[in-house]
Amino acid sequence: MPKDHGIGASSKRREDIRFLTGKGRYTDDINLPGQAHACFVRSQVAHGRLKGVDISAAQKMPGVIRVFTAIDLEGVGGLPCGWQVTDRHGNPMQEPGHPVLATGKVRHVGDPIAVVVAETPEQARDAAEAVQPDIEELPPVLDLRGALAEDAVKVHEELSSNLCYDWGFVENNREDVDKAIATAHHVTTLDLVNQRLIPNAMEPRVAIGDFNPATGDSTLYTTSQNPHVIRLLMGAFVLGIPEHKLRVVAPDVGGGFGSKIFHYAEEAFCTFAAKALGRPVKWTCQRSESFMSDAHGRDHVTKIELALDKNGRFLALRTQTHANMGAYLSTFAPSVPTWLHGTLMAGNYRTPLIYVNVKAVFTNTVPVDAYRGAGRPEATFQLERVIDKAAREMGIDPIELRRRNFVTEFPYATPVAVEYDTGDYHATMDKLVEIADFAGFEARRAKSAARGKLRGLGVNCYIEACGIAPSHLVGQLGARAGLYEAATVRVNATGGLVVMTGSHSHGQGHETSFAQVVADMIGLDENMVEIVHGDTANTPMGMGTYGSRSLAVGGSAIVRATEKIIAKAKKIAAHLMEAAPEDIELKNGAFSVAGTDKSVAWGDVTLAAYVPHNYPLEEIEPGLEETAFYDPNNFTFPAGAYACEVEVDPETGKVEVCSFVATDDFGTIVNPMIVDGQVHGGIAQGLGQALLERAVYDEYGQLLSGSYMDYAMPRADDLPSFTVDHSCQTPCTHNPLGVKGCGEAGAIGSPPALVNAVVDALNRGGYEHITHIDMPLTPSRVWAAMR
Amino acid sequence: MYSFDLDRPVTLEAALAALKAEDAQPLGGGQTLIPALKQRLAAPSRLVSLAAIPDLCGIDLEGETLTIGAATPHAMVAGQAGAYPALAALAGGIGDPAVRNRGTIGGSLANNDPSACYPAAVLGSGAVICTNIREIAADDFFEGMFATALEDGEIIIRVRFPVPQAACYRKFDHPASRFALAGAFVARFPGSVRVAITGVSEEGVFRWSEAEAALSARFAPDALEGVSLPPEGMIEDLHGSSAYRAHLAGVMTRRAVAAMV
Numbered sequence A: 001m002p003k004d005h006g007i008g009a010s011s012k013r014r015e016d017i018r019f020l021t022g023k024g025r026y027t028d029d030i031n032l033p034g035q036a037h038a039c040f041v042r043s044q045v046a047h048g049r050l051k052g053v054d055i056s057a058a059q060k061m062p063g064v065i066r067v068f069t070a071i072d073l074e075g076v077g078g079l080p081c082g083w084q085v086t087d088r089h090g091n092p093m094q095e096p097g098h099p100v101l102a103t104g105k106v107r108h109v110g111d112p113i114a115v116v117v118a119e120t121p122e123q124a125r126d127a128a129e130a131v132q133p134d135i136e137e138l139p140p141v142l143d144l145r146g147a148l149a150e151d152a153v154k155v156h157e158e159l160s161s162n163l164c165y166d167w168g169f170v171e172n173n174r175e176d177v178d179k180a181i182a183t184a185h186h187v188t189t190l191d192l193v194n195q196r197l198i199p200n201a202m203e204p205r206v207a208i209g210d211f212n213p214a215t216g217d218s219t220l221y222t223t224s225q226n227p228h229v230i231r232l233l234m235g236a237f238v239l240g241i242p243e244h245k246l247r248v249v250a251p252d253v254g255g256g257f258g259s260k261i262f263h264y265a266e267e268a269f270c271t272f273a274a275k276a277l278g279r280p281v282k283w284t285c286q287r288s289e290s291f292m293s294d295a296h297g298r299d300h301v302t303k304i305e306l307a308l309d310k311n312g313r314f315l316a317l318r319t320q321t322h323a324n325m326g327a328y329l330s331t332f333a334p335s336v337p338t339w340l341h342g343t344l345m346a347g348n349y350r351t352p353l354i355y356v357n358v359k360a361v362f363t364n365t366v367p368v369d370a371y372r373g374a375g376r377p378e379a380t381f382q383l384e385r386v387i388d389k390a391a392r393e394m395g396i397d398p399i400e401l402r403r404r405n406f407v408t409e410f411p412y413a414t415p416v417a418v419e420y421d422t423g424d425y426h427a428t429m430d431k432l433v434e435i436a437d438f439a440g441f442e443a444r445r446a447k448s449a450a451r452g453k454l455r456g457l458g459v460n461c462y463i464e465a466c467g468i469a470p471s472h473l474v475g476q477l478g479a480r481a482g483l484y485e486a487a488t489v490r491v492n493a494t495g496g497l498v499v500m501t502g503s504h505s506h507g508q509g510h511e512t513s514f515a516q517v518v519a520d521m522i523g524l525d526e527n528m529v530e531i532v533h534g535d536t537a538n539t540p541m542g543m544g545t546y547g548s549r550s551l552a553v554g555g556s557a558i559v560r561a562t563e564k565i566i567a568k569a570k571k572i573a574a575h576l577m578e579a580a581p582e583d584i585e586l587k588n589g590a591f592s593v594a595g596t597d598k599s600v601a602w603g604d605v606t607l608a609a610y611v612p613h614n615y616p617l618e619e620i621e622p623g624l625e626e627t628a629f630y631d632p633n634n635f636t637f638p639a640g641a642y643a644c645e646v647e648v649d650p651e652t653g654k655v656e657v658c659s660f661v662a663t664d665d666f667g668t669i670v671n672p673m674i675v676d677g678q679v680h681g682g683i684a685q686g687l688g689q690a691l692l693e694r695a696v697y698d699e700y701g702q703l704l705s706g707s708y709m710d711y712a713m714p715r716a717d718d719l720p721s722f723t724v725d726h727s728c729q730t731p732c733t734h735n736p737l738g739v740k741g742c743g744e745a746g747a748i749g750s751p752p753a754l755v756n757a758v759v760d761a762l763n764r765g766g767y768e769h770i771t772h773i774d775m776p777l778t779p780s781r782v783w784a785a786m787r
Numbered sequence B: 001m002y003s004f005d006l007d008r009p010v011t012l013e014a015a016l017a018a019l020k021a022e023d024a025q026p027l028g029g030g031q032t033l034i035p036a037l038k039q040r041l042a043a044p045s046r047l048v049s050l051a052a053i054p055d056l057c058g059i060d061l062e063g064e065t066l067t068i069g070a071a072t073p074h075a076m077v078a079g080q081a082g083a084y085p086a087l088a089a090l091a092g093g094i095g096d097p098a099v100r101n102r103g104t105i106g107g108s109l110a111n112n113d114p115s116a117c118y119p120a121a122v123l124g125s126g127a128v129i130c131t132n133i134r135e136i137a138a139d140d141f142f143e144g145m146f147a148t149a150l151e152d153g154e155i156i157i158r159v160r161f162p163v164p165q166a167a168c169y170r171k172f173d174h175p176a177s178r179f180a181l182a183g184a185f186v187a188r189f190p191g192s193v194r195v196a197i198t199g200v201s202e203e204g205v206f207r208w209s210e211a212e213a214a215l216s217a218r219f220a221p222d223a224l225e226g227v228s229l230p231p232e233g234m235i236e237d238l239h240g241s242s243a244y245r246a247h248l249a250g251v252m253t254r255r256a257v258a259a260m261v
């Protein structure tokens, strides 16, 4: 019987009413009295020496308040990078400066050179066209391998090369891995590209800076997934504003997918300019501008080798990846191809020896950073593709090959530094086999064939490390931050609760599921709990929402704070009923004394806390408000098995996705409907990558796919109706809710399923020479592969 | 967008007068022009909307001739051009509902996007484009990518389609824009067959004469066996090679014919 409230209930998303009726309040909906408007002048060339910027004509244009170039940003620091990777020789990565406005050089199309601040957005844009940068063009660095040649042009002259780092993991395994691969019964090799993606959140970025001359306080309204992180980074490293004089507000935010984690130049500029001009300064990104200024995702070129014994047992795995960093290091860029990627190379399998090499490379392209899944999709894709290829080469059923190698005993320490606390990979695979009706595949294939279509079936597993992350661990790995969360639970006199969380919701449904958790713990109606997030002025420090961490880390902080509330409330109840606190039970929102019929209601206790007439003031303080910080002691490891069925039109190369089944183990489920939605969205994004999306630069470094006319986003009719199951649950062993996180799974697990299915269809259809096609599997690519 | 003046005349005379102003430009449904203005790729001083002129909007059947006003939106053609089902279906497959409710046949033809659908129907049907000064046969109207026979100040008033015995449009969607990556419009008249291909050539929409000859001799999909387009001169970009587009044109033509027999 499905629950109708509390943990496990599909409570309707309370936030959707305002989103769906146009009553949301997004950053662009905010207009401050007297605000001016900023327009950024961006480089139209990929690489060039910036010899000067002529702003004289622009400055005289109607409505122009001031035109800023780099020299006007006195005292403004560069944008910081939040993660320092150490290379395989023990040296720190090469870390170039990242100025708010270009100085000396421009390094990608879209690199900001100047900003016009004017009375209206149109006037700012008119004047921006009159700004004349004097740029001496340089040859652009675009090819990842070419960028590392001895004589390659350098993106950053102050660095010794275009190599950010050469990372080896685990370096001590290197020789053993080489040896195992050299002597193995069978080695499967695969070269592949995990293409560059542009995130395309529905709401483009917006920033409004405001300065209060009376108090000296600055406020930034911004489209962020983590307002506290922006406050810390921008305050401490860019503008030199202490946190108590800086407030960052991220109100309703229309999707992020990673792209709104990072601290961007526009945020720092608007905050700075508001103070410099004594007026609020607003910037709203144009859609085409977002294509060249939001951090992109993925962009790996990889060679992977899997060694197997004659029974198909995995012996060793070796990968070599070139990862594109773009022109500068975005906030968390260095961590993505390393710690979020190499640590997942074991997948769901007992591969004893693994060595991952990643060369991160600077190029004259938009910076690349975390995008839904961040490193884990790249790891899963190459691993699950190479396993499929190995299965085909060795004539072993792909599901059977996976099963032979599943990790079955937990906790399991991988050879790549993480320890899986729990899981059951056979269970999710069994469920998949049951739901996806593999037995009926042959009949469906025959039907497709009768219509001239090639049908294929693709299966894969995935695992991800979520609930990011134990601070002590990430500190050792180079993070320049801790990754805990905090929550304050305030109970009001009349019994209603306000939960202030440092986590941020921009589509994930926190306002609903967090309320379910608290209501369930106390036994109250969910509507008595309000969730507050997004404003550093009224929420405790939080590290934000990404890495499927909100419920696992932020939710755990809420549980801890609520536990403190309950403990204190029980003391008050004990006093009211003249019993011992240990004898007090809390059930359905009422306190009772064990073994008696004495009870007091929740509201009686909360009222007593705030009207302490009859109250043990010498023992406990009045009021009912608690804060907790929660730092996880491990990652969580959601895992699952996915299946995809496709039909390929051999005449046109068009792939149609006929069905998609996802079986996921997310541990405890708080709201099954929200989890379904997260998985649906993730699969849509993953299939978007697999079938449609690709950021393409031409040989001059111009973005060819710079609008929706050329950048293909997935649409409803590109996708089938998904079947999603999360009934296999092995609760996380180390957080209080047993939750693992579900936000990225779909995007991580679905691309290999689709590609495996298409390769399967083509092989069954007589195209045995096709072992791989790089994503996206557009009709023209599939058709070309068949020639 | 740069600022401009907007006229919304209700008569053709008033529209033509307004268009005499320097830098004035007609505005159909704005589905092409407005995005171009937003990107600041054009800076007309005055737009003259044709949307409010009753004479320019509507569909009329007389005998075997279907006449469509230049400002008729795609949705109306999709819903009301039942006398010419292939044309109605083509209109119903353009863009999305918002585009179809606004975009007009006149705007589409004047724009002559090399991947647009209507040019294939007009050329494939052998329609006549009636302007404020003359009548132009479809064969003389399309002059290459984004180029037409329209002179400065000349506007399309209506389009006259001879309704064929049978016709079919097959479009292979461009993965991103959903315009035609390749589209074939096949129309069968007593004694002749016309085949127009869109989305494929660097010269824009064109008639595929080899296919027409083959199908005129024998109207069947396999009549096209051995008939193919050379890749030379076909569009090549990140969405497909010229060889792929040439191939797709053949597949779409065959499928159109198959749907008609």
Ligand SMILES: Cc1cc2nc3c(=O)[nH]c(=O)nc-3n(C[C@H](O)[C@H](O)[C@H](O)COP(=O)(O)OP(=O)(O)OC[C@H]3O[C@@H](n4cnc5c(N)ncnc54)[C@H](O)[C@@H]3O)c2cc1C
Pocket: B025, B026, B027, B028, B029, B030, B031, B032, B033, B034, B050, B070, B071, B093, B094, B095, B096, B099, B102, B103, B104, B105, B106, B107, B108, B110, B111, B113, B115, B116, B117, B118, B150, B154, B155, B156, B157, B177, B178, B179, B180
């Ligand atoms: C998202 C999207 C998807 C689309 N998908 C497709 C598709 O699948 N297939 C397809 O064919 N098209 C597609 N289009 C284009 C659409 O059909 C446009 O409506 C059409 O190209 C232009 O028509 P319009 O009435 O909007 O013209 P406008 O944008 O108003 O004008 C276009 C040009 O024609 C001129 N003009 C307008 N009317 C006249 C006239 N009567 N006489 C002379 N000149 C005139 C204008 O001055 C301008 O230069 C799509 C558009 C969008 C935005």
